[in-house]
Amino acid sequence: PERSLTPMLEGIHKTQAVATRVHVHAGPETVGNRIQFYKGVPARPPLLLRTLLPQPVRTEGTKTAVGARVRCTYTAGEVVKRITAVESPRLIEFAVIDQRLGIERVARTLGGSYQLFSCGDGTDVELVTNYSAYLHPRLLWRPLEVLLVRQLHHHILRGILAAIPFPAAKPGMRPAVAESLEPQCAPPGGLACTISESRSHR
Numbered sequence: 635p636e637r638s639l640t641p642m643l644e645g646i647h648k649t650q651a652v653a654t655r656v657h658v659h660a661g662p663e664t665v666g667n668r669i670q671f672y673k674g675v676p677a678r679p680p681l682l683l684r685t686l687l688p689q690p691v692r693t694e695g696t697k698t699a700v701g702a703r704v705r706c707t708y709t710a711g712e713v714v715k716r717i718t719a720v721e722s723p724r725l726i727e728f729a730v731i732d733q734r735l736g737i738e739r740v741a742r743t744l745g746g747s748y749q750l751f752s753c754g755d756g757t758d759v760e761l762v763t764n765y766s767a768y769l770h771p772r773l774l775w776r777p778l779e780v781l782l783v784r785q786l787h788h789h790i791l792r793g794i795l796a797a798i799p800f801p802a803a804k805p806g807m808r809p810a811v812a813e814s815l816e817p818q819c820a821p822p823g824g825l826a827c828t829i830s831e832s833r834s835h836r
Contacts, residue, residue: 649744649764649766650765650776650780652763652784655759656758656795657753657757657758657759660798662750662752664798665750665794669697669726669748670797672706672790673693675789677789677793680789683786683789691709693707694707699720701716703731711733712735713733713734714732715728716728716731725748726748727746727747728747740768741766741767741769742765743763743765745764746761746762746764747760761790763786767779
């Protein structure tokens with residue numbers, strides 16, 4: 635049976651959403667076939683991810699069908715995701731139904747999505763992560779959490795870029811982060827990040 639991820643904490647906590655978008659010089663079909671989770675990226679994670687997060691070991695399961703489960707094994711435990719929506723090649727959405735990484739009193743991942751949008755001469759890929767965070771004061775901890783999620787997104791999206799064959803993409807580009815609060819095409823090969831939060835009562 636599935637276990638609830640609602641933490642046994644009283645009072646108010648905030649649910650965060652971080653979205654990062656990259657523009658790829660390739661069509662949605664080409665890009666959609668290269669969508670991957672953290673473990674699927676062959677490149678070594680950046681130092682911040684290696685220092686603060688458990689490292690991925692393997693992934694089992696398929697992400698192509700609604701209801702499918704993906705088990706991600708890490709050095710410190712595992713995360714189980716259930717695919718909640720698939721509209722190939724433009725959407726993969728998932729919910730985290732079990733997280734056992736030893737950081738559950740600090741933060742829990744709730745779910746996320748990969749969305750593809752036709753944009754100009756290619757495709758925008760938007761990666762979203764939703765999570766709950768419990769460290770206080772929020773003013774101090776929130777920027778560090780967002781930085782960590784951004785780094786994770788950049789690592790995954792660069793892996794997708796690198797997996798698309800030339801000339802459909804430009805794998806030599808090093809994406810530069812840009813803040814954007816309005817929907818728009820991301821700069822070619824570049825990353826745009828947006829952040830939102832909502833207050834949840836548990």
